[in-house]
Amino acid sequence: AQTVTQSQPEMSVQEAETVTLSCTYDTSESDYYLFWYKQPPSRQMILVIRQEAYKQQNATENRFSVNFQKAAKSFSLKISDSQLGDAAMYFCAYRGDDKIIFGKGTRLHILP
Amino acid sequence: DGGITQSPKYLFRKEGQNVTLSCEQNLNHDAMYWYRQDPGQGLRLIYYSQIVNDFQKGDIAEGYSVSREKKESFPLTVTSAQKNPTAFYLCASSIGPLAGPAGELFFGEGSRLTVL
Numbered sequence: 438a439q440t441v442t443q444s445q446p447e448m449s450v451q452e453a454e455t456v457t458l459s460c461t462y463d464t465s466e467s468d469y470y471l472f473w474y475k476q477p478p479s480r481q482m483i484l485v486i487r488q489e490a491y492k493q494q495n496a497t498e499n500r501f502s503v504n505f506q507k508a509a510k511s512f513s514l515k516i517s518d519s520q521l522g523d524a525a526m527y528f529c530a531y532r533g534d535d536k537i538i539f540g541k542g543t544r545l546h547i548l549p
Numbered sequence: 550d551g552g553i554t555q556s557p558k559y560l561f562r563k564e565g566q567n568v569t570l571s572c573e574q575n576l577n578h579d580a581m582y583w584y585r586q587d588p589g590q591g592l593r594l595i596y597y598s599q600i601v602n603d604f605q606k607g608d609i610a611e612g613y614s615v616s617r618e619k620k621e622s623f624p625l626t627v628t629s630a631q632k633n634p635t636a637f638y639l640c641a642s643s644i645g646p647l648a649g650p651a652g653e654l655f656f657g658e659g660s661r662l663t664v665l
Contacts (some may be wrong), residue, residue: 446589472653481658482639508615528591535599536607537582537643537654541591 439464443540458514460529470532471512507511551576555657567637570660572640581623586637
């Protein structure tokens with residue numbers, strides 16, 4: 438069975454600085470997708486970034502980028518120029534053939 | 550605007566009562582999902598459905614039931630058999646996934662169930 442592990446329950450970063458959230462996963466599938474979702478205090482889940490496993494190039498969305506290491510089964514999220522609005526729970530997710538599995542989340546605090 | 554609507558946002562239930570959470574989507578998505586969120590537990594999959602009139606158990610299906618009579622609707626019933634039903638429930642949908650992985654999840658705003 439697939440698993441997703443986020444080893445950092447909480448992190449803090451100074452406003453305008455860069456922070457990296459870690460995620461590792463385990464799977465025997467070769468074709469899959471990986472996602473990072475953000476859940477602000479409103480609890481609405483928002484897609485931050487996605488990565489197709491067959492693509493070697495790391496995905497980037499404005500200040501958000503990933504470091505995808507397929508052999509190591511690692512999928513970290515880097516947030517550059519952190520802003521107060523980035524404060525939220527961040528969930529790493531794996532999508533295989535039939536269902537999507539989430540990690541337990543990392544709560545990110547932004548320090549002004 | 551296309552999206553997913555969950556209702557009610559807040560629900561209180563007495564022990565021993567069944568309750569049904571509504572989830573409707575107008576995104577024309579084939580797949581729909583129910584997740585439960587507890588502090589420190591992340592999102593855990595309760596049930597999912599890839600097509601009308603078909604659904605599968607997720608990791609924590611005990612005490613829950615679902616139906617998928619229409620493509621747009623995937624209601625979740627929390628039965629009295631669910632021993633610890635107080636939680637935040639999220640419904641989601643995606644384009645996929647009958648053949649291989651495809652597409653991200655789109656989420657509703659969630660329903661908070663509290664058992665008194």
